[in-house]
Amino acid sequence: xxxxxxxxxxxxxxxxxxxxxxxxxxxxxxxxxxxxxxxxxxxxxxxxxxxxxxxxxxxxxxxxxxxxxxxxxxxxxxxxxxxxxxxxxxxxxxxxxxxxxxxxxxxxx
Amino acid sequence: xxxxxxxxxxxxxxxxxxxxxxxxxxxxxxxxxxxxxxxxxxxxxxxxxxxxxxxxxxxxxxxxxxxxxxxxxxxxxxxxxxxxxxxxxxxxxxxxxxxxxxxxxxxxx
DNA sequence: CCGATGGCCCTTGCTTTACGATGCTTAGAC
DNA sequence: GTCTAAGCATCGTAAAGCAAGGGCCATCGG
Numbered sequence: 670x671x672x673x674x675x676x677x678x679x680x681x682x683x684x685x686x687x688x689x690x691x692x693x694x695x696x697x698x699x700x701x702x703x704x705x706x707x708x709x710x711x712x713x714x715x716x717x718x719x720x721x722x723x724x725x726x727x728x729x730x731x732x733x734x735x736x737x738x739x740x741x742x743x744x745x746x747x748x749x750x751x752x753x754x755x756x757x758x759x760x761x762x763x764x765x766x767x768x769x770x771x772x773x774x775x776x777x778x
Numbered sequence: 779x780x781x782x783x784x785x786x787x788x789x790x791x792x793x794x795x796x797x798x799x800x801x802x803x804x805x806x807x808x809x810x811x812x813x814x815x816x817x818x819x820x821x822x823x824x825x826x827x828x829x830x831x832x833x834x835x836x837x838x839x840x841x842x843x844x845x846x847x848x849x850x851x852x853x854x855x856x857x858x859x860x861x862x863x864x865x866x867x868x869x870x871x872x873x874x875x876x877x878x879x880x881x882x883x884x885x886x887x
Numbered sequence: 888c889c890g891a892t893g894g895c896c897c898t899t900g901c902t903t904t905a906c907g908a909t910g911c912t913t914a915g916a917c
Numbered sequence: 918g919t920c921t922a923a924g925c926a927t928c929g930t931a932a933a934g935c936a937a938g939g940g941c942c943a944t945c946g947g
Contacts, residue, residue, distance in 0.1 A: 672933090676786060708877075715935060765817055773813050774869055774872065781905055823908080826925065
């Protein structure tokens with residue numbers, strides 16, 4: 670994977686991941702990796718600042734919880750109402766981006 | 779358009795654009811913009827450094843020419859053989875990237 | 888009871904790269 | 918000779934993912 674390739678698309682991926690249910694950091698990394706066939710291998714230094722950005726913007730909400738299986742409390746992130754809206758916006762923006770790229774590499778124009 | 783969205787994909791767009799024929803700077807900007815319905819509006823400060831990168835890597839070759847319509851000489855860039863190879867590689871990489879994104883935002887997983 | 892281990896969370900500095908603004912060079916018009 | 922315009926090039930800035938390191942807490946082994 671190319672690091673630069675991910676820039677500008679990470680927020681979309683995180684919002685979309687949380688759209689299917691709340692998760693904590695380690696889970697997000699695992700799920701993103703498995704959902705993309707191992708293509709996106711997020712690092713902690715990538716994930717946590719991104720989560721904090723999204724939380725600051727009110728798109729997701731973090732809450733420390735103790736899991737049923739015990740262990741230390743983990744910070745579980747949940748998509749908020751405005752986060753659902755933002756997901757829709759970012760999805761549309763990605764479709765525009767994707768369509769624009771196809772317009773060049775696809776048509777040979 | 780989001781600036782960050784373009785990161786890591788610009789080289790692909792430039793190679794693909796030159797794949798349909800040699801062009802000079804101003805032409806590339808115009809063609810990319812029209813081929814994407816105005817979505818990608820490249821700036822000079824974005825284009826020229828990128829062209830120099832690609833030229834340094836041997837993927838494109840620049841040559842000053844005087845156009846039939848006269849005027850100052852313009853630097854016409856042509857896709858090289860290794861540039862054609864690179865285009866194929868980058869195209870595949872984009873397909874992987876796109877598939878990975880779809881795996882997350884599409885399936886809702 | 889106490890130290891070691893591991894998972895999870897967070898932070899700091901680095902690197903890459905698109906962008907904005909600015910300047911230079913050349914050719915043609917007057 | 919002077920002036921204008923198009924195209925080419927460059928410098929500084931900012932955004933964001935990455936690598937590396939540190940701290941905390943619960944569990945495990947001695």
